[in-house]
Amino acid sequence: MADLRGVRGRASRWALQTGFLRGGAVASTLYKATEPRLRRYVERRSPMDYDDASACFRGGEMSELVGTNYEKSLRNLWKAELVAPHLGFKDATRIEKKGAADDSHGIAKLIAAATTEEVKRELEERFTTDQRNALCHIMSAIVHGEAYALYTSASLIPIVNGTGAKLGMAMQVMEEAKHFIVLREAVRTLGGVQPLADSARILLDNIARAESYTKLFGMNVLVESFAISLFATFAEYPCLNQILPQFHLDESRHSGFVKNYAKAGGIPKHVTNSAAEKGKRMAVVAPALPVIFDYKPSFELLGIDVFEFFGKFLNKVTRLAEDSHMPLTIPRKEFLAQVNFLANAYQYYYEPGQWGGFRDYTRIHEGDFTKEITAVEREVFGAELFAGLSKRALTMGRKMLDPRLRPTPRGTRGGRAGKRGHPATA
Numbered sequence: 001m002a003d004l005r006g007v008r009g010r011a012s013r014w015a016l017q018t019g020f021l022r023g024g025a026v027a028s029t030l031y032k033a034t035e036p037r038l039r040r041y042v043e044r045r046s047p048m049d050y051d052d053a054s055a056c057f058r059g060g061e062m063s064e065l066v067g068t069n070y071e072k073s074l075r076n077l078w079k080a081e082l083v084a085p086h087l088g089f090k091d092a093t094r095i096e097k098k099g100a101a102d103d104s105h106g107i108a109k110l111i112a113a114a115t116t117e118e119v120k121r122e123l124e125e126r127f128t129t130d131q132r133n134a135l136c137h138i139m140s141a142i143v144h145g146e147a148y149a150l151y152t153s154a155s156l157i158p159i160v161n162g163t164g165a166k167l168g169m170a171m172q173v174m175e176e177a178k179h180f181i182v183l184r185e186a187v188r189t190l191g192g193v194q195p196l197a198d199s200a201r202i203l204l205d206n207i208a209r210a211e212s213y214t215k216l217f218g219m220n221v222l223v224e225s226f227a228i229s230l231f232a233t234f235a236e237y238p239c240l241n242q243i244l245p246q247f248h249l250d251e252s253r254h255s256g257f258v259k260n261y262a263k264a265g266g267i268p269k270h271v272t273n274s275a276a277e278k279g280k281r282m283a284v285v286a287p288a289l290p291v292i293f294d295y296k297p298s299f300e301l302l303g304i305d306v307f308e309f310f311g312k313f314l315n316k317v318t319r320l321a322e323d324s325h326m327p328l329t330i331p332r333k334e335f336l337a338q339v340n341f342l343a344n345a346y347q348y349y350y351e352p353g354q355w356g357g358f359r360d361y362t363r364i365h366e367g368d369f370t371k372e373i374t375a376v377e378r379e380v381f382g383a384e385l386f387a388g389l390s391k392r393a394l395t396m397g398r399k400m401l402d403p404r405l406r407p408t409p410r411g412t413r414g415g416r417a418g419k420r421g422h423p424a425t426a
């Protein structure tokens, strides 16, 4: 019996290895070949009117409108609590109530802080040219993401029901506009905004084109969790450290919106439970896989493990999806265990030199980010965010990838032949 189990174990490991090495390479080659065509297809159908090569909406920059109709409106955003306290609104900050002008969140100060010569010097001292390029590549994705968020949030206003929900979404549109213009300026200071990778353009356009609750899921669960993860990771980088903690706070509120909306009964039961709706949400999440590989070299240049980044991001997505009554087709823990296994298996088979043993890529530790950021994330996502995968899931994964149990491929000794180039990262 024990022998039979051993044979079965070896057979399943052999099937996994063959499937991973052959199937993964074929799927990746096919995807790489179709990606540019897929991009052109989504661009033709895009509702966005946005050009990611210049990071501008089509129709021109219209700087005068930025100054008079955007900045001035933001500057003069008066607070009902101060002008009519008897109405009971609580929209003023403590400093505003004291009578001092709180300019710490003002756009002019944020842009000025991001363009000083000291910041540029610090960047040059701390990072090589390639690393600055990689940072621009990653941060550019979120600049374009903010432009998409501006459009997508605006198109969600007619979709959400209830006064509070429409007001909340309207404020989100305003904040996304601020994020777009401030971050674009900061990334221009870093070295210039770069176009979106094809995979990211496809992912964002899919969400902008999605309908009703799938669009709400794509925007307030997926894109917001991605933004939160990026802002938490780069919160202490020069040129970004003054602004990203503010962005992180805003995006956390946007993630909280969808949770509160669900709690208030905004998500119909059939949207939560129907297999078709769950499938549509999975289809929104799935394009994140090629995004990982398109941005992997840039993360690696900065010394950030891309699987760890995306694992933690998916930890947030799945937590928020369930809290927002918009779960995926498989339960959260199971989804995370599968993602984690794939990340380990990828490294085990394609980058054996970098594989340091089976580990939980989805786990977020208390000390991963600053104290302030951890506190905000705990409030939005709950303490379970830091729990990690079950021992059972980790043990099962470990057994499947145990090098001592691995069958020896014909013609080699020991099996670990060294790094194999995966077409996805070529």
Ligand SMILES: [Fe+2]
Pocket (backbone or CB within 6 Å): 146, 149, 175, 176, 179, 227, 251
């Ligand atoms: Fe944003």
Ligand SMILES: [Fe+2]
Pocket (backbone or CB within 6 Å): 149, 172, 176, 224, 227, 250, 251, 254
């Ligand atoms: Fe947002």
